[in-house]
Every structure is written in structure tokens, then in C-alpha cells.
Amino acid sequence: MSTQAPAPSRREQILKEAARLFAERGFHGVGVDEIGAAVGISGPGLYRHFPGKEAMLAELLVGISGRLLTGGKRRTAEGEGAGRAPAEVLDSLVEGHIDFALDDRPLIILHDRELDRLRDTDRKLVRSLQRQYVELWVEVVRKVYPRLAEAEARACVHAVFGLLNSTPHLGRPGALPGRAATAALLHRLALGAFEGAHSDGARGDGSRSDGARGDGIHGVDGSGQGR
Amino acid sequence: MSTQAPAPSRREQILKEAARLFAERGFHGVGVDEIGAAVGISGPGLYRHFPGKEAMLAELLVGISGRLLTGGKRRTAEGEGAGRAPAEVLDSLVEGHIDFALDDRPLIILHDRELDRLRDTDRKLVRSLQRQYVELWVEVVRKVYPRLAEAEARACVHAVFGLLNSTPHLGRPGALPGRAATAALLHRLALGAFEGAHSDGARGDGSRSDGARGDGIHGVDGSGQGR
DNA sequence: CGGTACCGTTAGTGAACGTTAACTACTCCC
DNA sequence: GGGAGTAGTTAACGTTCACTAACGGTACCG
Numbered sequence: 359m360s361t362q363a364p365a366p367s368r369r370e371q372i373l374k375e376a377a378r379l380f381a382e383r384g385f386h387g388v389g390v391d392e393i394g395a396a397v398g399i400s401g402p403g404l405y406r407h408f409p410g411k412e413a414m415l416a417e418l419l420v421g422i423s424g425r426l427l428t429g430g431k432r433r434t435a436e437g438e439g440a441g442r443a444p445a446e447v448l449d450s451l452v453e454g455h456i457d458f459a460l461d462d463r464p465l466i467i468l469h470d471r472e473l474d475r476l477r478d479t480d481r482k483l484v485r486s487l488q489r490q491y492v493e494l495w496v497e498v499v500r501k502v503y504p505r506l507a508e509a510e511a512r513a514c515v516h517a518v519f520g521l522l523n524s525t526p527h528l529g530r531p532g533a534l535p536g537r538a539a540t541a542a543l544l545h546r547l548a549l550g551a552f553e554g555a556h557s558d559g560a561r562g563d564g565s566r567s568d569g570a571r572g573d574g575i576h577g578v579d580g581s582g583q584g585r
Numbered sequence: 586m587s588t589q590a591p592a593p594s595r596r597e598q599i600l601k602e603a604a605r606l607f608a609e610r611g612f613h614g615v616g617v618d619e620i621g622a623a624v625g626i627s628g629p630g631l632y633r634h635f636p637g638k639e640a641m642l643a644e645l646l647v648g649i650s651g652r653l654l655t656g657g658k659r660r661t662a663e664g665e666g667a668g669r670a671p672a673e674v675l676d677s678l679v680e681g682h683i684d685f686a687l688d689d690r691p692l693i694i695l696h697d698r699e700l701d702r703l704r705d706t707d708r709k710l711v712r713s714l715q716r717q718y719v720e721l722w723v724e725v726v727r728k729v730y731p732r733l734a735e736a737e738a739r740a741c742v743h744a745v746f747g748l749l750n751s752t753p754h755l756g757r758p759g760a761l762p763g764r765a766a767t768a769a770l771l772h773r774l775a776l777g778a779f780e781g782a783h784s785d786g787a788r789g790d791g792s793r794s795d796g797a798r799g800d801g802i803h804g805v806d807g808s809g810q811g812r
Numbered sequence: 813c814g815g816t817a818c819c820g821t822t823a824g825t826g827a828a829c830g831t832t833a834a835c836t837a838c839t840c841c842c
Numbered sequence: 843g844g845g846a847g848t849a850g851t852t853a854a855c856g857t858t859c860a861c862t863a864a865c866g867g868t869a870c871c872g
Binding site for chain 2: 527
């Protein structure tokens with residue numbers, strides 16, 4: 359154990375606790391005193407590490423958006439470099455996003471909830487990163503499902519993000535068996551959603567027995583542990 | 586036409602604007618003066634209509650949760666009464682939720698974002714309504730997809746809610762062609778997600794997604810009636 | 813020892829906010 | 843006309859909050 363986190367470094371400690379608190383009670387709902395208390399120091403001691411409360415949020419949001427984008431770029435680059443089918447790349451993107459959603463729940467919450475509390479410059483940066491990440495997905499999705507128009511594909515991507523980011527909402531009760539099972543379920547849900555979007559909406563009045571599964575391009579061995 | 590909205594009645598006006606502002610900037614991010622200004626009166630004039638700022642949020646959240654639940658109950662009752670197949674009932678639930686998400690965007694945002702700003706008693710009530718609504722879906726989903734364990738079905742429902750509630754995120758740019766097209770797309774996405782969840786994940790990675798349900802403790806204690 | 817940089821403390825400041833108080837204008841009804 | 847109720851105003855109060863000021867301790871380094 360003990361991978362390589364030798365010094366949580368106070369600064370990272372603060373960021374982690376701030377993320378948790380912001381996610382729980384909202385940016386405006388948390389005072390600096392509470393953040394300080396969460397890391398053992400009190401109140402304005404935080405100002406030795408950050409120029410202000412908002413700077414913490416900004417660093418969190420830029421950090422997460424950047425990491426999502428970086429991971430997405432890496433996955434698509436690897437996929438294309440290895441000549442893998444688009445469906446496999448999409449599979450990899452889904453897997454990466456799920457890992458993120460499951461491992462960094464508080465950040466995922468902040469990511470689409472507290473963006474508007476940032477100053478213009480920071481917000482623009484985060485939005486730019488987010489947009490790039492979305493476009494990355496859109497490109498891949500349109501390769502896998504060419505029948506989707508661009509706007510449709512973008513809407514699908516947003517919707518699937520909403521689906522994947524729903525993990526925080528189901529953490530409360532006994533919830534799912536384990537992480538792996540949850541990840542697998544989310545994976546199936548996400549891919550199923552894309553398939554559903556791609557299927558022509560010519561389902562009569564809801565009889566929807568379906569199952570025809572159109573040209574299911576991806577017979578991919580789903581989720582197959584690329585790591 | 587002209588149902589019966591002859592007088593927006595100031596109170597409803599306030600609620601509507603408050604919902605918009607809360608959704609845009611968060612409960613703590615909006616001052617009562619702004620809410621007042623949005624309806625033409627200023628500041629404490631609101632206190633002629635509501636006992637406090639939080640009461641507005643409470644009424645909004647209870648209202649939306651109640652309407653969702655009522656609509657869901659109506660749809661399942663109608664469906665079962667008419668002897669329709671579970672899949673059709675699910676179809677109807679999806680349609681109802683989409684209507685809601687598209688027509689009351691701000692409320693949908695508040696619904697899962699500002700719940701924790703409520704006093705204990707209100708929050709419990711809202712959570713109870715939400716839980717009943719979820720269980721309504723879970724029941725139907727399990728009839729349509731019997732292979733899903735209860736916990737899985739619940740997770741799927743939460744995930745699909747996340748998917749359907751993603752509409753607010755895609756309103757900014759050119760977005761989709763029109764309301765009908767967006768609704769249809771969301772519908773396909775949601776049904777596709779359920780289909781995907783139902784498909785056996787045994788695609789080769791061997792990780793058993795479907796548990797043997799050893800720990801049968803998933804006791805939903807009913808608990809209906811918060812009040 | 814003296815200096816310096818780091819990290820933390822407590823006390824305080826100014827602004828913002830939710831809420832209350834006191835007062836005014838309008839309408840309805842006898 | 844004269845209450846009574848409704849809907850609004852401005853002014854003020856008390857609290858909370860992000861942030862600053864002034865100060866202290868500790869470790870490293872000469």
C-alpha cells in the first residue's frame with residue numbers, strides 16, 4: 359500500500375477538504391473557518407496558501423476540467439494510434455469518465471454546479487476546457503454513430519455526462535454491491551443510451567419491443583480493462 | 586386554451602423568479618433584494634407573501650417533488666388500469682419526466698442541487714416524495730427488465746434521471762432543433778440506457794455484474810408519509 | 813546570537829445579508 | 843367618513859462572512 363503520497367502537503371489537504379465541503383453545502387454555504395477547521399488550522403490561516411476562497415474553487419475546477427480533458431486526449435490518441443475502432447475509443451472514454459466520477463465524487467459535483475461562482479477569467483478557462491472535452495467526445499461519437507447530426511451528438515454527450523455524473527446521488531443507502539459492479543452498470547447504461555439515440559425513433563406508439571439492435575457496431579469486449 | 590392563469594398572483598410570480606434566480610446563482614448566491622427586484626417590488630416586500638427566503642425554496646422543492654410524484658402515480662395508475670404492458674408505462678413515465686425537465690428547467694436544477702439548504706422538516710418531506718417517485722420507477726423498471734436486481738434498478742433510475750435532467754446544460758448554444766426533437770432524443774437515450782443496463786454485461790470481461798444477491802438487506806422500509 | 817522565511821494565531825474591519833420595525837397608500841365595506 | 847385589511851415603502855438591526863493586520867513561534871543558516 360501507500361502508493362506515493364508521502365506528503366499531503368497541506369495545500370492539497372486544503373483542496374481536498376474544500377472540495378468535499380463545497381460539494382456538500384455549496385460554495386456560498388461554506389465558510390473559510392470551516393475549511394480551515396477541516397484541516398486542523400483555523401480561519402485565516404488558509405490565506406498563507408491561497409489568495410482567497412474563490413482561488414480554491416478555481417484551482418479545483420480548472421484542475422478537474424484539465425484532468426478530464428487530458429485523460430480524454432490521451433485515450434483518443436492512444437486509440438487512434440493503435441488503429442482501434444471508434445467504438446473502442448468511445449468505450450475507453452466512458453471508462454475514463456466513470457473512473458473519475460467514482461473516484462472524485464465531490465469534484466464531479468462541483469464541476470457542473472459551482473462553475474458560475476468563478477470570476478470571468480477563470481470561468482472562461484474552465485468552460486473552454488469543458489468544451490474541448492465535450493468536442494472530443496462528440497467527434498468520437500459521430501464516428502461510431504454517423505447518423506447523428508452534430509447538435510444531436512452533442513446533446514447525447516451532455517446527457518451521458520449527466521448519466522455518469524449521477525453517481526453522487528446514489529451513494530447514500532446500501533447502494534450497489536461494489537465499485538466494479540457500479541462501474542460496469544454505468545458503462546452499460548452509457549453505451550445503451552448512445553445506441554438508443556442512434557436507433558431511429560420510428561417506434562410506433564411505444565410498443566418498443568426492439569431488440570433489433572441496429573447495426574451494433576460495437577461487439578467490443580466492453581470495458582475490457584485497457585489499463 | 587387559456588387554461589386558468591388569469592392572474593399570475595404575485596405569489597406565483599415571486600416563486601417563478603426565485604426559481605430562476607436560485608437555479609442561476611444558487612440559493613445562497615441570491616439576495617432577497619434581487620428576488621424582489623425581479624418582480625418589481627423591492628426587498629422586504631416579499632415578506633408579505635412568504636415568511637422568509639427559505640420558505641420560497643421549500644415551496645418550490647415540495648411543489649416540484651409533489652408534482653413529479655403525482656404525475657408518475659397518475660401515469661402508472663392509468664397504465665395498469667388499462668392493462669398496458671409495463672414497457673408502455675415506463676415509456677409514459679419517461680415522457681412525463683421529459684416534459685417536466687423541458688418545461689421547468691430551473692425547478693429541475695433546484696430539485697437536486699439545493700435540497701440541503703432546507704430545514705430538517707422540509708428536507709425530510711421532499712426526500713420522502715423523491716423516494717416515492719424513485720420507487721415508482723423502480724417497480725416499473727423491474728417489471729420491464731426482470732433480470733435487474735433491485736439495487737441495480739434503483740441505480741439505473743437515478744442514472745436516467747441524471748440523463749434526463751441534463752437538459753439545462755445544453756441550452757446555451759444553438760442547441761437542438763426544437764422541443765419535440767429534443768424530447769424525442771432524450772426519450773431514445775433513456776430507453777436505450779435501460780436496454781443497455783439490461784443486456785448482460787458478460788461481454789467477455791467476466792466480471793460478474795449480476796450479483797447472487799447474498800445480502801438481502803435491501804430493505805426499503807416504505808416509510809412513505811413524511812408528514 | 814541574528815536574520816529570514818514560513819506557518820500559524822487572535823482581533824478587527826467593512827460589507828452583505830436576512831429579517832424586523834415603523835410608516836404610507838389603496839381598496840373594500842358598513 | 844371611518845375602520846380594517848392588503849401590499850408596499852425606507853430605515854435600521856444583528857449576524858455572518860471574507861479578508862486584513864499585527865503578532866508569535868519554529869526551523870534553517872550564517
